[in-house]
Amino acid sequence: MRFTRTKGLRGEVTIPGDKSISHRSVMFGSIASSTTEIHHYLQGADCLSTISCFRKMGIHIENKGDTVLVHGNGLKGLKRPDTILDCGNSGTTTRLICGILAAQDFDAVLTGDDSIKKRPMKRIIEPLTLMGARIQSVGDNHRAPLQITGSHLHGIHYTSKVASAQVKSAILLAGLYADGETRVTEPYVSRNHSEILLRHFGADVYTEDTTAVIRPASRLEGQKIKVPGDISSAAYFICAGLMVPDSEIMIRNVGINPTRDGILKVAKAMGADLTLLNEQSGSGEPVADILVRSSSLRGTVIEGPMIPTLIDELPMIAAMACAADGETVIRDASELKVKESNRLEVMVRCLSSMGADVTETEDGMIIRGGKPLRGAVIDSRLDHRIAMTFAVAGLCADGETQILGAECVNISYPEFYKDLAKLTQAPGIL
Ligand code: S3P
Numbered sequence: 001m002r003f004t005r006t007k008g009l010r011g012e013v014t015i016p017g018d019k020s021i022s023h024r025s026v027m028f029g030s031i032a033s034s035t036t037e038i039h040h041y042l043q044g045a046d047c048l049s050t051i052s053c054f055r056k057m058g059i060h061i062e063n064k065g066d067t068v069l070v071h072g073n074g075l076k077g078l079k080r081p082d083t084i085l086d087c088g089n090s091g092t093t094t095r096l097i098c099g100i101l102a103a104q105d106f107d108a109v110l111t112g113d114d115s116i117k118k119r120p121m122k123r124i125i126e127p128l129t130l131m132g133a134r135i136q137s138v139g140d141n142h143r144a145p146l147q148i149t150g151s152h153l154h155g156i157h158y159t160s161k162v163a164s165a166q167v168k169s170a171i172l173l174a175g176l177y178a179d180g181e182t183r184v185t186e187p188y189v190s191r192n193h194s195e196i197l198l199r200h201f202g203a204d205v206y207t208e209d210t211t212a213v214i215r216p217a218s219r220l221e222g223q224k225i226k227v228p229g230d231i232s233s234a235a236y237f238i239c240a241g242l243m244v245p246d247s248e249i250m251i252r253n254v255g256i257n258p259t260r261d262g263i264l265k266v267a268k269a270m271g272a273d274l275t276l277l278n279e280q281s282g283s284g285e286p287v288a289d290i291l292v293r294s295s296s297l298r299g300t301v302i303e304g305p306m307i308p309t310l311i312d313e314l315p316m317i318a319a320m321a322c323a324a325d326g327e328t329v330i331r332d333a334s335e336l337k338v339k340e341s342n343r344l345e346v347m348v349r350c351l352s353s354m355g356a357d358v359t360e361t362e363d364g365m366i367i368r369g370g371k372p373l374r375g376a377v378i379d380s381r382l383d384h385r386i387a388m389t390f391a392v393a394g395l396c397a398d399g400e401t402q403i404l405g406a407e408c409v410n411i412s413y414p415e416f417y418k419d420l421a422k423l424t425q426a427p428g429i430l
Pocket of ligand 1: 021
């Protein structure tokens with residue numbers, strides 16, 4: 001895909017379903033005792049991997065496009081899969097399923113693509129093992145493939161070194177099956193979709209400050225769920241609207257859960273003209289429309305408890321900081337190194353190749369904004385967030401930007417280029 005400078009993004013876009021909530025709705029629906037009806041399910045490759053894994057474990061799932069019906073079979077109603085469970089590119093599928101499989105009456109093997117096989121799994125193997133789980137890394141390297149043998153689990157109080165919703169959720173899911181209360185304390189609060197959704201399904205789960213607590217369950221009830229639009233996908237339009245001159249975009253149906261809305265706070269701190277409209281709450285998850293207008297931006301500092309609330313948006317925010325006046329400092333973001341790619345290294349290299357003034361630090365980066373960007377060839381490394389970030393950066397750069405492996409947006413936003421093109425009046429996307 002090729003992109004060139006444009007101006008005047010206009011119109012509206014309805015954001016596809018939240019990836020984190022879509023995964024969880026199928027997982028919790030599969031172990032509930034009745035049917036779960038999911039609307040606005042994200043049809044991205046990651047969420048299809050989750051459906052495929054639960055089908056392999058005997059769950060009848062009807063995917064009718066926007067609506068998905070999951071005919072749950074109860075907490076212990078999964079069947080031993082005949083084949084390896086392939087989680088594709090999805091860290092959420094891999095890590096959360098481990099929490100469920102740890103307590104079943106069978107063994108199973110989980111694997112994924114080359115990126116998944118490089119991602120750290122010790123972070124879930126360690127706490128689940130403390131609960132009594134038997135999880136073996138087949139290559140003995142704390143990476144997938146993972147062999148999981150169902151076991152009797154105990155409640156624990158685990159203090160995690162990383163603020164990770166995937167770690168927290170794997171432990172909470174195992175906690176549904178444990179013989180006592182399970183607590184997870186994180187350094188900062190990570191996204192809380194599991195806690196909200198599990199409570200809807202009838203689980204006894206609550207939070208105290210940075211600790212999530214769950215008690216064993218005897219049954220979960222199927223639910224009707226309307227998945228909000230994914231703020232991580234909305235991020236590309238938010239930043240495009242702010243960066244491209246003479247733009248005004250209405251972004252519809254965006255989840256604005258406070259554990260996910262860091263991008264809105266950072267954009268405001270940078271001087272963004274954005275307005276929330278039609279705020280509502282559905283299934284405990286707040287949603288709103290966001291009106292964005294081109295703005296002159298200034299640098300900011302992003303660190304500490306803010307980081308988990310915008311972790312997936314940091315590549316886009318870093319690119320936006322190149323268009324801001326002054327310095328933007330990102331700290332406490334080492335987790336970027338273990339995403340679908342090493343997003344710290346990739347961002348610094350690709351932004352530099354476009355002429356930006358960026359320095360990588362131990363746990364983040366420093367961006368000195370104001371230098372005009374010029375087009376470049378960007379290797380996405382098949383990381384969907386890198387591809388979408390540089391599509392937007394390409395709309396603000398002199399010359400042509402070419403994205404290699406652009407089709408990887410299929411992971412979280414299959415219609416991304418089409419939706420972006422609808423807003424573009426001048427060429428923009430070639
Ligand atoms: C996710 C949590 C985050 C995020 C990922 C989705 C989730 O990962 O980066 O895209 O659905 O729980 P970590 O929990 O590893 O931070």
